Amino acid sequence: MTAFSGITVFDSVSEDKLMSGTIELLACARKLADGFNEKVNCILFGEGLNKTLKEAVAFGADNVFVADDPLLKKYNPDVYSITLDRIVRQTAPRCIILGQTSTGADIAPRLAFKLGCDLVTDCVEINVNKETDSIIPIHPIYGGKIHAAFSPLGSQLVLTLRQKSIEPLERDDSRKGEIIPVKVNIDPALIRIKVVKKIKEETEGIRLENAPVVVSGGRGIGSKENFKHLKELAGILNGAVGGSRPATDNGWVPATSKVGLTGKIVAPNVYIAIGISGSSQHLAGCIGSKNIVAINNDPAANIFRVSRYGVVGDWEEILPGFTEKLRELNAL
């Protein structure tokens, strides 16, 4: 028997609203905890948290540990990891799950290092093996060309879960749970990193992560100028514009529009990939889309292997007919 028990979820909260990622983490933790017949503890950091706490229970938590403090309003790696480490030690869970987000992926290794336990990041699936009383996380390697199931791991684990890899649970407001406030108490000498300011660079229109349609362009688009055709199409479809790494690295679209392993994870109803070859790293960010539509002049491009619809040819010649027809159909 291990001394560790229960699954702990950690996330931060802004504006007293649970993020969709937190709800996914709770669903994952619930699945694992039920497998072991153990509890789900949810640790939330933020300021002015109130209705979020009940929400966390409604989405699967048994206990909610809440650190509500102005110090936690904005992410500071030192403040967050020191505080989290303290709470985790009190609850001694067998597994701590964070989101594979800019915050989660930064705290997870700090926490695992402090705890001296095993860590598997960017998991796309996490399972329970009842026979061996263990957790088996699946982490893509080689950009996603191979998936690896890790085991055996130590008796305590830190994991990060890729966004959109699990369906959230139905909200159930009749669920009961305990809310446990925790104090934040930090020795200022331990804070070595100073957060000066945050600059928002969000593009206008619908958010890429939530858009039902994403029109995405790659190196084949060729210029910033050319992206206006993709924006036009996205406008008609009430969608968002995304890009592969070459498109964002070249500044054709903002860095915040990058889709993929090191960018955003999207899972729209329709993902239209134009001039994108379909590298494993790019697909990591869009393979959850219900329908991928590809326009590419290379019939052998990998993107066609994962697309339900495809047109082989030069996008500059194909797109005008497509956009025009959609506008026409919309007007009917």
Added chain:
Amino acid sequence: MSLHIIVCAKQIIDPEGPASGYGVNSDTGQIILPKGVPPAINPYDENALETALKIKDAWQARITVISVGKNLSKAVMGKALKAGADNLVFLQDKSFENLDSRSTAYVISEGIKKLGDYDLVLAGRQAGDTDSAVVPHYIAGFLDIPCINLIKKVELFEKSIRVERSLPDGYEVLEVGMPSLLSITGGGDLRKADLQQTGGAGNKPAVIWTAKDLEIESSVLKKISWEKIFVPDYEVECNYIKADSYKEAGAKLAVKLREDQIL
């Protein structure tokens, strides 16, 4: 003031290679890597080196590139010297093969300690083979220095560093002292060979330190172990839309997507 910047770099199979050729040996359960895809410096580590070189453009600085592995290639890693790094250190030993994140970071941190004084340690945000993004944090942990990840820009002042850290909706500006570890996600492509360096430092041999040189017992090192690996299968049947002209093909695609109630 002369700075000493250490850049951690990993030699990996070129991650931009095609997906075909990757597989699993059903007898051994081990990974089959595609043949003919050459090794390369991990692309994000090249960004880290370029970041170091930009600092060296503006400040008096010396750059040491450090790498851990079993069979490191001077032909591959020597690209760092050609681009302008001053020294190349291979932490190379039979027992350094296939190490997990913690052991990798431990060996690198021991190598860094052996190098002596340093002001900055830079690393790429993640390696394109294991894709874990953990080693930089662990190195900083072993060295007990601050660590900031996802950095796209570094600005140096006399005593402190100001960085821009990428966020999903923009970026944030942070300040930290020296020495620190910065894990890099941008900063530009690695510059082409520096002609002066190509003739001089570019030909320098790599310094090789073994486990014995670093006084590391193989018993403290842990290897990566996978219970099972598999090639994910996302393939679907593609409905190719064809027409007499591209314009018509575009229109036909629109009609088809509407008919199938997709758009």
